[in-house]
Amino acid sequence: VAVFKLVLLIAAVVFLVVACGVAYCSLRYRGRGGAGEPRQLFGSIGLEILWTVVPLMIVIGLFVITVRAMVLIDVPQDPASTPVHDLVIIGHQWWWEAQYSPFLVATGDIHIPVGHRMLADIVSRDVIHDFWTPQLARKVDAVPGLNSYIWLEADAPGIYAGTCSEFCGVQHAWMRFRVIADTEPDFRAWLKRQAMPSPAPTGIAVEGERLFQSKKCADCHSVVATESQPGRGPNLAHIATREFLGGGIARNSQASLALWLTDPQSAKPGNRMPATPLSANERDALLAYLESLR
Amino acid sequence: VSDWLCAIDHKRVGILYMLSALLFFLAGGMEAMVMRAQLSAPNLKLIPPEVYNQLFTMHGTTMIFLVAMPVLTGFGVYLVPLMIGSNEMALPRLGALSFWLQLFGGVLLYVSFATGSAPSAGWFSYAPLSENPFSPGPGVNYWALALLMVTAGSIGSAINLIVTVATERAPGMTMRLVPLFVWMTLVTSVMILFALPALAASLLMLLSDRLLHARFFDPAQGGSPLLWQHYFWIFGHPEVYIVVLPAFGMISEIIPVFSRKPIFGYPFVATSSVAIAFLSYGVWAHHMFAVALGRNFLAVFAAASMLIGVPTGMKIFSWIATMWGGSIRFTTAMMFAIAFLLEFTIGGLSGIAFATVPVDWQMTDTYFVVAHIHYVLFGGTVFALLAGAYYWFPKMSGRMMDESLGHWNFWLVVIGFNAAFFVQHFLGLLGMPRRVYTYPDLPWFGALNLISTLGAGILVFGILLFCANIAMSLSFGTAAGDDPWNAWTLEWAAASPPAIENFSAIPHVRSRRPLWDQKHPEAPDWAQV
Numbered sequence: 065v066a067v068f069k070l071v072l073l074i075a076a077v078v079f080l081v082v083a084c085g086v087a088y089c090s091l092r093y094r095g096r097g098g099a100g101e102p103r104q105l106f107g108s109i110g111l112e113i114l115w116t117v118v119p120l121m122i123v124i125g126l127f128v129i130t131v132r133a134m135v136l137i138d139v140p141q142d143p144a145s146t147p148v149h150d151l152v153i154i155g156h157q158w159w160w161e162a163q164y165s166p167f168l169v170a171t172g173d174i175h176i177p178v179g180h181r182m183l184a185d186i187v188s189r190d191v192i193h194d195f196w197t198p199q200l201a202r203k204v205d206a207v208p209g210l211n212s213y214i215w216l217e218a219d220a221p222g223i224y225a226g227t228c229s230e231f232c233g234v235q236h237a238w239m240r241f242r243v244i245a246d247t248e249p250d251f252r253a254w255l256k257r258q259a260m261p262s263p264a265p266t267g268i269a270v271e272g273e274r275l276f277q278s279k280k281c282a283d284c285h286s287v288v289a290t291e292s293q294p295g296r297g298p299n300l301a302h303i304a305t306r307e308f309l310g311g312g313i314a315r316n317s318q319a320s321l322a323l324w325l326t327d328p329q330s331a332k333p334g335n336r337m338p339a340t341p342l343s344a345n346e347r348d349a350l351l352a353y354l355e356s357l358r
Numbered sequence: 359v360s361d362w363l364c365a366i367d368h369k370r371v372g373i374l375y376m377l378s379a380l381l382f383f384l385a386g387g388m389e390a391m392v393m394r395a396q397l398s399a400p401n402l403k404l405i406p407p408e409v410y411n412q413l414f415t416m417h418g419t420t421m422i423f424l425v426a427m428p429v430l431t432g433f434g435v436y437l438v439p440l441m442i443g444s445n446e447m448a449l450p451r452l453g454a455l456s457f458w459l460q461l462f463g464g465v466l467l468y469v470s471f472a473t474g475s476a477p478s479a480g481w482f483s484y485a486p487l488s489e490n491p492f493s494p495g496p497g498v499n500y501w502a503l504a505l506l507m508v509t510a511g512s513i514g515s516a517i518n519l520i521v522t523v524a525t526e527r528a529p530g531m532t533m534r535l536v537p538l539f540v541w542m543t544l545v546t547s548v549m550i551l552f553a554l555p556a557l558a559a560s561l562l563m564l565l566s567d568r569l570l571h572a573r574f575f576d577p578a579q580g581g582s583p584l585l586w587q588h589y590f591w592i593f594g595h596p597e598v599y600i601v602v603l604p605a606f607g608m609i610s611e612i613i614p615v616f617s618r619k620p621i622f623g624y625p626f627v628a629t630s631s632v633a634i635a636f637l638s639y640g641v642w643a644h645h646m647f648a649v650a651l652g653r654n655f656l657a658v659f660a661a662a663s664m665l666i667g668v669p670t671g672m673k674i675f676s677w678i679a680t681m682w683g684g685s686i687r688f689t690t691a692m693m694f695a696i697a698f699l700l701e702f703t704i705g706g707l708s709g710i711a712f713a714t715v716p717v718d719w720q721m722t723d724t725y726f727v728v729a730h731i732h733y734v735l736f737g738g739t740v741f742a743l744l745a746g747a748y749y750w751f752p753k754m755s756g757r758m759m760d761e762s763l764g765h766w767n768f769w770l771v772v773i774g775f776n777a778a779f780f781v782q783h784f785l786g787l788l789g790m791p792r793r794v795y796t797y798p799d800l801p802w803f804g805a806l807n808l809i810s811t812l813g814a815g816i817l818v819f820g821i822l823l824f825c826a827n828i829a830m831s832l833s834f835g836t837a838a839g840d841d842p843w844n845a846w847t848l849e850w851a852a853a854s855p856p857a858i859e860n861f862s863a864i865p866h867v868r869s870r871r872p873l874w875d876q877k878h879p880e881a882p883d884w885a886q887v
Contacts, residue, residue, distance in 0.1 A: 067714060067716050067717060068711075068716075068717050068720070071710070071711045071714050071717055072711075074710075075707035075708070075710065075711065078671075078703070078707055079703055079704065079707055082674060082678065082699065082700065082703045083700060083703075085675075085678040085682075086678060086681070086696060086699050086700060089617075089678060089681035089682050089684070089686065090681070090686060090688075090696060093617070093681060093682065093683060093684050093685060093686050094685075094686055094688070095618065095684075095685035095686050095687045095688075101618050101685070101878075102617075102618050102619060102683060102684050102685045103619075103683065104619060104620055104881075104883075104886070105619060105620070105622065105683060106620055106622070106623075106624070106886065107622050107623035107624065107625075107626070107676075107679075108622075108623070108679075111623075111675075111679065112623050112626045112672065112676070115671065115672060115675040116668060116671075116672055119667060119668045119671045119672075120668050123664040123665060123667060123668060123710075126664060126710070126713075126714060127657075127660065127661050127664055129714075130657070130660055130713075130714045130715050130716065131657050131660075133714075133715075133716040134653055134656070134657065134715050134716060135653070137716055137719065138653055157492075190486070190491075190492065191484075191486050191487040191492050192484055192486070192487065192583060194648055194723060196791070198720060198789045202716070202719035202720065203648050203719055203720065203722065203723075204648060204649075204650055204719075205648045205649045205650070207583055207584065207649060208486060208577050208583060209577025209578070209582065209583070210577075210584075210649075210650070212649070212650035213650065225789070225800075227789070227791055228791070229648070229722070229723045229724070229791045230484075230648070230723055231411075231480050231484070231487070231723075231792075231793040232487060233411075233487055233492060234407050234408050234411060234478075235407060236411075236791075236793060236794060236795075237407065237794035237795045237796050237797065240798070312798060333406055333407055333408070334407060334408060
């Protein structure tokens with residue numbers, strides 16, 4: 065932020081010099097006509113050198129500041145060893161997944177403990193994405209076949225918005241996520257809750273659980289947070305506790321969830337979920353089952 | 359009609375280039391307006407996301423390859439022989455071939471709309487998004503094949519311009535005496551010759567991957583998605599200067615004439631272009647700062663990118679110094695040239711901000727970039743082109759453009775342009791990523807986007823007024839005469855419009871302003887230096 069303000073200041077000063085020069089010339093030297101040609105001046109080596117050297121100085125200063133800031137922000141690189149990361153963040157078309165070690169996954173919301181510098185390994189399962197939480201970290205591309213490391217750190221508890229920042233296909237606009245910074249005890253409690261299975265379904269949700277298997281939902285979606293299936297649909301563990309669906313395209317409500325079940329392509333056009341024919345009863349049973357995943 | 363279809367005269371080929379560019383400009387502008395309408399409020403659903411992605415892909419590709427490059431080539435092909443006192447281009451048939459390759463490349467690209475599968479992977483078509491699994495259908499194939507044709511055409515016209523400048527200059531006109539527009543066109547042509555083959559190579563690799571199941575960009579098979587980015591941007595950044603340098607050349611002709619003074623520091627303006635050309639080949643990775651490429655690697659590219667600001671700054675100051683102490687005539691052409699100075703400076707300064715890597719790590723791929731490129735390419739190139747159109751239209755048609763329509767044209771474009779794009783700086787700072795078909799209703803997003811859309815609407819009116827002015831002036835404009843602006847370079851010694859044979863007698867040139875020498879035999883330029 066400090067660097068940006070400085071750049072802005074320099075830019076403002078330079079623009080002012082140019083604008084004043086242009087305005088002064090335009091007003092002062094407005095042709096009155098009939099006065100003959102003005103004095104013909106071809107140039108001045110001294111002036112040319114002046115307006116080469118001064119910008120050069122500015123640029124050199126800016127470069128020094130740039131390198132310093134880069135050292136401060138970026139994860140130091142040691143080619144001899146692979147960094148030990150705290151979590152892996154995976155970009156998919158078009159949702160984000162966080163993998164905590166040992167195996168524990170979360171979709172859409174990424175929890176981190178306040179005041180702790182988390183080393184995140186940013187990867188992609190398909191095309192190039194870009195992981196960007198403006199308030200917390202630099203942006204970095206998630207490139208297939210490449211591990212890119214950033215530090216993710218929040219100074220205060222809160223919810224920080226993030227989004228994919230590299231064009232990645234039809235639904236690039238809805239590849240949003242949230243980083244939720246908890247206090248250390250809250251973070252531990254969250255990890256524990258995630259690892260626990262949801263309470264057993266009751267009522268029509270039992271039927272829903274059976275449909276979840278027979279309608280092949282389970283082929284792509286896991287409902288256990290400690291099980292990761294790379295490259296497939298998002299993990300649905302504890303889905304009832306989520307605030308948003310589909311990378312932010314809709315709030316998590318019964319209506320929006322029902323739309324995903326019956327017509328995924330109108331819930332989020334272009335997404336990878338195939339349409340599954342469901343009767344109204346089957347839909348309600350599946351909904352009840354998903355609602356039971358707390 | 360067949361006169362025009364078979365034309366090899368440089369003036370006709372030049373006008374064909376300009377007209378085709380104007381048509382594609384209107385198409386690209388319409389694409390932009392549909393996008394701005396979709397973005398005018400949060401969560402709108404005017405067009406499906408796939409169509410939005412096709413539109414911005416076509417908009418970017420059109421404006422760069424089918425508008426900016428051809429229109430500048432058109433001005434070059436039209437003006438260079440006139441400015442250097444020649445009757446023809448060195449290779450007139452190659453000139454015609456280059457134009458038709460260019461035009462049919464554009465037509466091929468637009469045919470993709472009719473097949474229902476326009477490319478939607480962006481004008482930069484990053485692999486692996488542009489590969490078969492993620493972009494099925496023929497859209498990207500159309501895109502790559504069309505650009506291969508355009509590339510061949512551009513290289514042809516570049517060779518033609520280089521040979522023309524090298525061999526067709528009037529007696530006495532050394533390289534130290536050619537007009538600056540010719541200098542910049544020459545430098546641009548050399549850049550095209552070295553940059554476009556990198557694009558052609560990457561397009562061939564992409565087509566091999568898509569059609570022949572090669573694996574250039576597939577990491578699972580030992581390829582690399584970053585290979586595409588390196589190739590694309592080693593073409594892509596020089597490309598920015600390819601579409602800006604000739605505009606610099608136009609400004610360097612227009613400001614002196616309407617300030618009634620010679621250009622300030624000719625050798626510096628010319629040399630700084632060569633410096634820009636060299637540096638532009640060493641800055642490509644600044645489009646890839648968000649990729650974790652290693653700190654030292656990035657620092658080198660940051661340094662080169664900042665350095666390029668220095669020769670660019672030299673030019674801006676030289677133009678202001680040219681106005682200083684002059685006797686300025688505020689024609690529409692001069693007003694656009696002055697506006698160019700301000701708008702381009704904003705675009706240049708936001709460019710320096712991006713060279714500052716930590717700033718780039720936040721602002722890249724946001725609307726801040728969208729604002730930046732439009733200040734460079736619209737505030738820079740298009741403003742200079744509008745200035746150039748008002749300046750050279752009398753030479754090309756024999757008639758003056760209407761000045762009062764011109765003033766309306768100017769103010770609508772200036773107000774519309776700044777309203778549309780200045781607010782996008784703020785959208786970027788607020789965190790709005792680019793290339794999104796819609797956005798959530800976050801604070802300020804809706805209001806700023808609405809302003810931007812309204813500005814774009816005003817801008818469209820300004821551009822339509824320009825087209826109307828051209829159409830009306832062609833029939834009703836007052837006769838221009840050979841030299842309506844009391845200018846100094848050789849094109850104004852030819853008739854307006856010039857005969858098939860530009861000059862009945864090739865003049866002998868002794869200074870940079872041969873017509874000044876003629877008009878002021880008491881104080882010719884060649885006696886000064």
